[in-house]
Every structure is written in structure tokens, then in C-alpha cells.
Amino acid sequence: xxxxxxxxxxxxxxxxxxxxxxxxxxxxxxxxxxxxxxxxSTVLALKIARVFNKAVEQIFELEEGD
Amino acid sequence: xxxxxxxxxxxxxxxxxxxxxxxxxxxxxxxxxxxxxxxxSTVLALKIARVFNKAVEQIFELEEGD
DNA sequence: GACTTTTGTAAAGTTTGTTTTACATTTGGT
DNA sequence: ACCAAATGTAAAACAAACTTTACAAAAGTC
Numbered sequence: 001x002x003x004x005x006x007x008x009x010x011x012x013x014x015x016x017x018x019x020x021x022x023x024x025x026x027x028x029x030x031x032x033x034x035x036x037x038x039x040x041s042t043v044l045a046l047k048i049a050r051v052f053n054k055a056v057e058q059i060f061e062l063e064e065g066d
Numbered sequence: 067x068x069x070x071x072x073x074x075x076x077x078x079x080x081x082x083x084x085x086x087x088x089x090x091x092x093x094x095x096x097x098x099x100x101x102x103x104x105x106x107s108t109v110l111a112l113k114i115a116r117v118f119n120k121a122v123e124q125i126f127e128l129e130e131g132d
Numbered sequence: 133g134a135c136t137t138t139t140g141t142a143a144a145g146t147t148t149g150t151t152t153t154a155c156a157t158t159t160g161g162t
Numbered sequence: 163a164c165c166a167a168a169t170g171t172a173a174a175a176c177a178a179a180c181t182t183t184a185c186a187a188a189a190g191t192c
Contacts, residue, residue: 001109015168026151031170038149043067043132045108056122057112059189061098066109069153081138092181095141104179 004005004032008052023047071100072120074105089113 007020016034020027025044033040033048039049049056082100086093089110098131099106099114106114115122 017168027169028152028171029150032150035170039107041105041128041149042108042111042122043105043128044149045111046067046126046128049068049123050128055129056108057115060108060112060127062109062112062116066113083138093139094141094182095180096181101140106180110179 001039001060001066003033003034003063005030005048005059008054008059012052019048019051022051067105067126067128067132068102069099071114071125074125078118080106085114085117088117094122 005019014022016030017027020030021056023044027038029038029044031054032038034046045056045060049059052059071085075082080088081131082096083093085119090113091110098104098108111122112128115125118125124132
């Protein structure tokens with residue numbers, strides 16, 4: 001699965017740490033999700049999408065093999 | 067977090083086992099998600115939403131405390 | 133009321149997500 | 163070049179998701 005968190009952060013001009021605070025997780029959680037090291041839970045995906053005022057599907061996209 | 071999987075299944079008239087096969091997980095995974103015993107990964111949420119032709123937000127909704 | 137399908141539940145085990153801490157690297161500003 | 167802020171990375175510990183197996187309960191069919 002891929003995501004556009006980095007782009008959305010750039011648009012909103014917030015850091016990984018600020019996004020982490022907004023949704024109540026550690027900065028490393030944001031960093032590892034952004035780096036596609038982990039697939040976040042649906043709760044996190046919903047919160048992240050909400051921060052950016054986008055649908056989950058606009059930020060997280062399935063890939064071959066998912 | 068709550069979800070409307072049971073309703074969507076009823077509309078599509080498929081069993082837990084059939085949904086599980088469609089998205090490639092065990093029946094118990096569907097059962098426990100439906101019972102709100104745990105929060106699925108974003109990959110699962112996207113796959114489930116896709117089966118029902120709905121947005122993730124139409125099936126999974128954040129609650130107080132999430 | 134027996135039979136079949138579907139659903140609920142539970143325990144053990146494996147994998148994966150998340151936190152915490154800490155440090156290295158990069159980037160931006162001056 | 164220096165400094166500060168942001169990002170990358172990594173290891174250990176813990177929490178949660180997911181699988182497998184198995185059985186009990188419920189619901190639908192005849």
C-alpha cells in the first residue's frame with residue numbers, strides 16, 4: 001500500500017511531529033507509515049484523512065500484492 | 067470505531083466466510099472486525115470498502131475515544 | 133424436530149503495528 | 163561554515179492484528 005502523506009503534509013506545511021501530535025501518535029509512527037514500513041490501523045488512516053480533509057482512498061491506495 | 071459490515075453483507079447477501087474469501091482473510095478476522103473486537107488494518111479496510119463499492123468512511127466511522 | 137448453514141467464541145501462536153529512546157543525517161536559514 | 167529544525171534509522175519492549183483449530187449456539191430449511 002502506498003500513501004501521499006508527505007505530499008499532504010507539504011500542502012498543509014506541517015512537520016511529521018506536528019501531524020503526530022494532531023492525531024495523537026508518536027513522530028516515529030508517522031515517519032514509518034510515510035516510509036511504507038508499516039500499514040497503519042484504520043483508526044489512524046481515518047484520523048490522518050480527517051486532518052487533511054480528504055477521503056481515506058485519496059491518501060491510501062492499494063497496490064499489487066496487497 | 068464502529069462499522070457497518072454486517073449491513074453491507076446483508077445488502078449484498080454474502081456470508082462472513084464469503085467476504086473473508088473475497089478479501090483473502092480468515093472468517094474469524096471478519097467476524098471479530100464485525101464484532102468490534104479489533105480494528106482492521108488500512109489494507110483490509112480498503113479491500114472491504116472496495117467489495118461493497120463504498121468509501122472507507124461510509125463503512126468505518128470513528129467514535130469518541132478513538 | 134432433525135439437518136445444514138451461518139455465526140459466536142475462545143485459546144494458542146505468529147506476525148505486525150506502535151512507543152520510547154537515542155543518535156545520525158539532512159535541510160534551511162543566516 | 164554554523165546553527166537549528168526536520169527527517170531517517172535502529173533496537174528493545176509492548177500492544178494489537180491475524181491465523182488456525184475447534185466447538186458451541188443460532189438460524190434457516192425440509
